[in-house]
Amino acid sequence: MTAYMIFTRESTQDQAALDAYRSKVRDTFDGYTHKVLAANGTQQVLEGDPAEATVVLEFPSLTAARAWYDSDAYQQVAQHRLKGSRHRVVLIEGL
Template sequence: MAAYVIFTRESTQDPAALDAYRSKVRATFDGHAHKVLAAYGTQQVLEGDAAEATVILEFPSVEAARAWYDSEAYQAVAQHRLAGSRHRVVLVEGL
């Protein structure tokens, strides 16, 4: 069953740290089946507060999503995202 990792950037604290994250994150997907469904597109806020940016990733399963997210490669790169911004990251199991 598919699973989705949704990143919502709420605010930016350090643009240079976010640039480092963006330049390194793609390599963390090597060996992990995934599909980018949305990334930094134009948003229309229907309810609630606007996010600075949203990324939606699809993985074949919750286990596959966790394997990528928990991987040494991603966790090393995620430190740049954590230093550069406030994000909400949610893993949602599909139907």
């Protein structure tokens, strides 16, 4: 069943680290089936606090999403994101 991973950037702490993440993250998807459904587009906040940015990824399954997220390649690059910003990351199974 399709799964969606949603990254919400709440705040930036280190722009250089975040830039390093952005420059390297694309390569971590090699070999993983996915679609980028939304990435840092215009947001209309209807409830709650605004996010700095939001990215929505689609994967064929929860297992496939976790395989990418838990991969050595992504975890090495994710260290830049973790240093550079506060994020909320949610993985949800589709209907």
